[in-house]
Amino acid sequence: MRKNCFLPILLLILPLHNAFAETAEEKGLAIAVEADKRDTGWVDQTADLEMILTNKHGESSRRTMKLKSLEVDGDGDKSLTIFDKPRDIKGTAFLSHTHALKPDDQWLYLPALKRIKRISSANKSGPFVGSEFAYEDLSSQEVEKYTYKWLRDETIDGHDVFVIERFPQYKNSGYTRQISWMDKEMYQPRKVEFYDRKNTLLKTLVSSDYEQYLDQYWRPGKMEMVNHQTGKKTDLIWKDYQFKNGLGDRDFDRNTLKRAR
Amino acid sequence: MKYKIFIFLFAILISTNTPANEWSGYLGTEFRYFTQDPRDPGQHDENLSLVFEPEYYHEWDKGTQSLAFVPFFRLDQHDNERTHFDIRELTWLKVAENWELRVGLRKVFWGVIEFQHLVDIINQTDLVENIDTEDKLGQPMINLALINDWGTVDLFIMPYFRERTFPGIEGRPRNQPVVDTDLSKYESSAEEKHIDLAIRYSHYFGDWDIGVAHFYGTSRDPRLLPTVNRSGALILAPFYDIINQTSIDLQATKGNMLWKLEALHRSGQGETYNAVAGGFEYTFVGIFDSAIDLGVLGEYHYDDRGESAATIFEDDLATGMRFAFNDAQSSEILMGLIWDRNTGGKFLNIEASRRIGNDWLLEMETRLLFNQSSSDPAFAISRDDYLELFLTYNF
Numbered sequence: 001m002r003k004n005c006f007l008p009i010l011l012l013i014l015p016l017h018n019a020f021a022e023t024a025e026e027k028g029l030a031i032a033v034e035a036d037k038r039d040t041g042w043v044d045q046t047a048d049l050e051m052i053l054t055n056k057h058g059e060s061s062r063r064t065m066k067l068k069s070l071e072v073d074g075d076g077d078k079s080l081t082i083f084d085k086p087r088d089i090k091g092t093a094f095l096s097h098t099h100a101l102k103p104d105d106q107w108l109y110l111p112a113l114k115r116i117k118r119i120s121s122a123n124k125s126g127p128f129v130g131s132e133f134a135y136e137d138l139s140s141q142e143v144e145k146y147t148y149k150w151l152r153d154e155t156i157d158g159h160d161v162f163v164i165e166r167f168p169q170y171k172n173s174g175y176t177r178q179i180s181w182m183d184k185e186m187y188q189p190r191k192v193e194f195y196d197r198k199n200t201l202l203k204t205l206v207s208s209d210y211e212q213y214l215d216q217y218w219r220p221g222k223m224e225m226v227n228h229q230t231g232k233k234t235d236l237i238w239k240d241y242q243f244k245n246g247l248g249d250r251d252f253d254r255n256t257l258k259r260a261r
Numbered sequence: 262m263k264y265k266i267f268i269f270l271f272a273i274l275i276s277t278n279t280p281a282n283e284w285s286g287y288l289g290t291e292f293r294y295f296t297q298d299p300r301d302p303g304q305h306d307e308n309l310s311l312v313f314e315p316e317y318y319h320e321w322d323k324g325t326q327s328l329a330f331v332p333f334f335r336l337d338q339h340d341n342e343r344t345h346f347d348i349r350e351l352t353w354l355k356v357a358e359n360w361e362l363r364v365g366l367r368k369v370f371w372g373v374i375e376f377q378h379l380v381d382i383i384n385q386t387d388l389v390e391n392i393d394t395e396d397k398l399g400q401p402m403i404n405l406a407l408i409n410d411w412g413t414v415d416l417f418i419m420p421y422f423r424e425r426t427f428p429g430i431e432g433r434p435r436n437q438p439v440v441d442t443d444l445s446k447y448e449s450s451a452e453e454k455h456i457d458l459a460i461r462y463s464h465y466f467g468d469w470d471i472g473v474a475h476f477y478g479t480s481r482d483p484r485l486l487p488t489v490n491r492s493g494a495l496i497l498a499p500f501y502d503i504i505n506q507t508s509i510d511l512q513a514t515k516g517n518m519l520w521k522l523e524a525l526h527r528s529g530q531g532e533t534y535n536a537v538a539g540g541f542e543y544t545f546v547g548i549f550d551s552a553i554d555l556g557v558l559g560e561y562h563y564d565d566r567g568e569s570a571a572t573i574f575e576d577d578l579a580t581g582m583r584f585a586f587n588d589a590q591s592s593e594i595l596m597g598l599i600w601d602r603n604t605g606g607k608f609l610n611i612e613a614s615r616r617i618g619n620d621w622l623l624e625m626e627t628r629l630l631f632n633q634s635s636s637d638p639a640f641a642i643s644r645d646d647y648l649e650l651f652l653t654y655n656f
Contacts, residue, residue: 053589055589061589061590061616061618061619062619085619086591086616086619086620086655087285087287087619087620087655087656088287088591088616088622088653088655089591090285090655103468103516105465105468113370113395114367114368114369114370115370115372116370117373118373118465118468118470118512118514118519119514119519120514120516120517120518120519120544121514122516122517122544122546123517123544123546123554125546125547126546126547126552126554126587127552127587129591130587130588130589130590130591172546174547250358250408253408254413254463254465255361255406255408255413259327259354259356259361261283261318261320261324261327
């Protein structure tokens with residue numbers, strides 16, 4: 001009887017022992033790799049996005065856009081953002097072929113002139129259409145873009161989370177580091193703090209209303225970014241996520257920009 | 262039969278694929294104030310104008326077919342030529358994996374340079390709108406784009422030519438003397454029915470974007486020939502030559518720096534000539550710890566016809582600054598100065614825009630000319646400095 005009990009206990013101890021041998025950096029990376037693995041295989045995705053910009057006086061303005069993304073094996077994803085509101089920029093489209101560490105390829109389509117303009121992707125830290133989200137916050141999240149460090153485990157709002165620090169490795173980031181509260185069940189962030197180049201807390205992102213799609217992929221219904229230094233905030237309301245729509249490279253090329261709706 | 266066609270059209274219009282039956286567009290009012298007395302006493306110091314450009318869009322067949330319709334109306338206080346109607350776009354589009362076919366009236370843009378659009382040739386300029394030549398008339402065409410791994414080849418057949426619009430006798434800014442479009446002449450006996458052709462290859466290689474094109478057909482920019490009209494007045498009569506033009510446009514995107522080049526070789530319009538425009542745009546992201554981006558532009562424009570060239574860009578340096586405030590109102594200011602190296606003439610442009618609320622957009626534009634030599638084409642408008650306010654409601 002005793003002998004029979006011993007083996008299961010040993011099996012329990014072995015993985016724990018491995019965990020103790022792992023450094024905080026290794027554990028942080030392992031969590032990022034697991035998150036990436038779990039979010040692989042969605043092939044393509046479309047969603048409608050409403051963006052509400054609020055200034056420190058409480059005045060708000062709205063933008064709506066459609067987002068399409070294509071998963072690319074061994075490279076960053078391709079994405080196409082098509083603006084619908086405000087109406088003066090309706091039809092403006094932003095195409096990005098992202099890469100892990102090498103600069104992204106980006107084009108902007110200006111419908112009034114019917115002009116496709118290759119734009120610099122060096123602007124990572126600048127605001128995306130006047131919002132509190134920087135280009136780098138909305139870009140494809142590849143594992144290689146950061147180095148990681150596991151800080152501790154915590155519980156926020158009843159959810160068990162890993163608290164991980166990550167440090168951008170790509171050029172022109174506006175951040176020294178980010179701290180991410182990664183849900184242990186979903187492997188998706190519930191909260192992220194962004195520290196500016198002077199290592200001062202700049203922004204906090206809270207993601208909520210997660211739903212699971214295709215029995216695997218968790219997506220937030222709401223993301224709220226607060227800028228602590230300016231008092232401004234931006235809410236993203238995500239709607240109508242759809243996966244595996246049969247999109248391909250042709251839906252993310254320069255020709256598509258001219259007819260994106 | 263007609264009944265069946267109607268049913269078919271109706272079925273298309275109510276089909277549930279998105280976006281179906283979408284209307285958008287803008288309604289605007291423009292005010293221009295000219296700071297100097299006009300060269301011609303028939304011209305005015307102030308001008309008010311209304312503009313309406315709705316857009317209808319419908320797509321079906323899972324988005325692989327679509328129809329776009331964009332009529333344009335302008336009502337101008339003084340200039341009968343500027344009061345006009347155009348169909349900017351009426352296009353049927355069919356998309357397949359390896360090709361895209363477009364039939365109808367539409368606008369096509371080629372090029373990378375900011376201060377002029379040297380290689381852009383498919384559409385006629387709607388010059389009564391603005392002297393920046395960025396407003397275009399809808400061009401009737403059949404355009405087949407062949408999409409390959411090695412790049413896109415666009416073929417254009419343009420069965421009907423659109424004459425350039427020119428301001429009327431009371432219009433401002435305008436040529437001196439006035440251009441009389443009733444006296445337009447063509448080299449081709451087919452006149453505006455000459456079938457114009459174009460081919461363009463475009464692609465990108467890493468951070469290089471390239472376009473190579475050839476155009477054969479009616480020159481979009483006419484020669485303006487001094488002529489005496491029936492009532493004995495001196496006017497300018499447009500003459501449209503048949504030309505061949507080969508062009509290249511190139512951009513290298515290196516971090517915050519964009520390097521740009523456009524060049525063309527044209528024959529058939531007087532002596533054969535070459536023109537080139539090259540330059541850069543460098544963006545400083547988030548200047549002074551703010552959200553404001555500052556773009557600095559520098560360009561050089563050359564035309565080997567020299568002073569006889571019918572362009573203001575025959576040997577000119579251009580420099581500019583673009584402020585993007587990255588705020589909720591998408592505020593922007595663009596300032597540009599063109600300096601003629603031979604005559605010392607200067608042309609200053611300032612454009613600014615800011616959204617008001619969610620639906621209104623206010624734009625400001627000013628164009629000022631200094632030290633224009635009487636030998637330069639810009640001399641005609643040298644007393645037409647103006648300030649413009651343009652307010653639009655977008656829906």
